[in-house]
Amino acid sequence: MPGKKGYTLPMQxxxxxxxxSKTYATGHSALKDVSLDIQRGEIFALLGPNGAxxxxxISIICGLVRxxxxxxxxxxHDIVRDWRPARSLIGLVPQELTTDAFETVLATVRLSRGLFGKPANPALVExxxxxxxxxxxxxxxxxxxSGGMKRRVMIAKALSHEPQILFLDEPTAGVDVELRRDMWRVIRELRDTGVTIILTTHYLEEAEEMADRIGVIRKGELILVERKQDLMRTLGRKELTLHLARPLAAIPPALAAHPLTLSEDGLRLVYTYTSATPDGGSDAAAPASIAPVLRELAAAGIDFTDLDTRQSSLEEIFVGLVHADA
Ligand SMILES: Nc1ncnc2c1ncn2[C@@H]1O[C@H](COP(=O)(O)OP(=O)(O)OP(=O)(O)O)[C@@H](O)[C@H]1O
Known part of the structure; x- marks a missing residue:
């Protein structure tokens, strides 16, 4: 994160x-020259299609893959040279439930703490x-x-040794909407206690809802890391739909310079624009970008009875990014 003078603040x-980088024994290059800084206390969402x-x-950071x-x-702490203190800072909630089904909740969470060599601490486990x-x-x-409770047990296990960084690999995969919201609340509360959260998700809605920053990974390359708001503002597209008073046969030549499309029935004009401002500044300036087209429509004698706008979701941005020149 840039400091006041524009340099990075490593302390954060x-x-x-x-x-x-990671090349598996098969010769498959699964990660290519990835550099990334995670800030203390943020929720970072890592997005990418299957196999990205x-x-x-995550496995490399957690010391499971070299x-x-x-x-x-x-x-x-260097995670290879200094693995013990590095590893003690990190908790992992894997995708698969790896807990002994016959064990009780309390016993399994206590055991997880013990596996990290931490002394028993009943008050903390409670x-x-x-x-x-x-x-x-x-x-x-x-x-x-229930499935949701089992996932909570996985989180409890990961938290039992008091990690400062928690990885959640697809925390809500296959969980119904209600449980997902519940899980989001749990994750937010964890963040509020000072835990840094890194999650992977296939649910764009999850990243949109939770993340402070988003990283997009494609074919082993981290192609983008941005604050969520910046991502949505600079890559998000807005659509203005004008419902016309009278059908148009074609877009008048005077308006040809604008990115306008006409519906087949000639009754709707759709104007697509981005809400980014040249200086990357606030959204406040965005509505100004529709003023010229509205003025020119009026000048061309095109009346409209109603209008609506919509902004693209993170899902649309993501699909655009991942499929661009893929
Ligand atoms: N042990 C391994 N040996 C060889 N190739 C592997 C191994 N583990 C993963 N891969 C390959 O590396 C690539 C990245 O896999 P990875 O599991 O990291 O992707 P992912 O982004 O987590 O996917 P998903 O969303 O499906 O979990 C894939 O092409 C996968 O087949």
């Missing part, structure tokens, strides 16, 4: 990747379970829990 970055390299990236090149530091609304279920066997 809790995770730092430099030139990370998201799980590979990078072929590059360096990664967590909290200032707090984690309470925060995730699992305390009432502490003596239930995992297999008796």
């Amino acid at each position: 970055s809790i995770l730092s990747l430099r030139g990370v 390299g998201k799980t590979t990236l 990078p072929s090149a590059g360096t990664i530091s967590a909290g200032g 707090k984690v379970l309470r925060d995730l609304s699992l305390w009432e279920k502490r003596d239930s066997k995992i297999m008796t829990l």
Whole structure:
């Protein structure tokens, strides 16, 4: 994040990747020269189509897969040279449930803490379970829990050793809408306690709803990292639809310079524009960009009875990015 004088403030970055690449034994190049800084306390969403390299990236950071090149530091510790302190800062909630189904909630979360070599801390385990609304279920066997509860157990396990950075790999895959909202609330609350969150998701709505910043990965390359608002503002397109008072046979030549399309029945004119301003400034300037076309419509004698506007969703932006020259 640029400081007042425009230089970066390394103190704020809790995770730092430099030139990370991974070529699997098959010769497949799954990650190509990825550099990224994650700021303390942010929610970062990593988006990419299937096979883009998201799980590979997370697995490398969590020490499960060795990078072929590059360096990664967590909290200032190199994850290879200094793996123990680096690893203790990181919690991982994997896609698959890997917990023993016959174990109770409490036992499995306690055990996870022990696996990290941390001394028993019943008060902390209780707090984690309470925060995730699992305390009432502490003596239930995992297999008796609902899908949403099982996911919470996975989060509780990852939090049991007090990580500062939490990776969530597809936290709401296959979860119904209500549970997804519930999970979003849980994740936000975690962030509010100071945990830095990095999540991968196929649900664009999830990134749109939750993320402070978004990284898009395609074929192993991190093709874009942006604050969500900036992404939506600079790549988002707006559409102004004018409902005409009288049908038009064609767009008058005087208006040919504008990006206008006419519906087949000649009753709707659609004007597409971006809301970005030349200086990357605020949206306040955006409506000005429709003024000239409205003036010229009036001058051409085209009346309209109604108008509406819509802004593209993150989904549309993402599809555009991932499929551009793919
Ligand atoms: N152990 C491995 N050996 C060889 N190739 C692998 C291995 N693991 C992953 N790959 C390949 O690397 C590429 C990236 O896989 P990865 O699992 O990181 O993608 P992803 O973005 O997480 O996808 P998804 O969204 O489907 O989980 C894929 O082409 C995959 O087939």
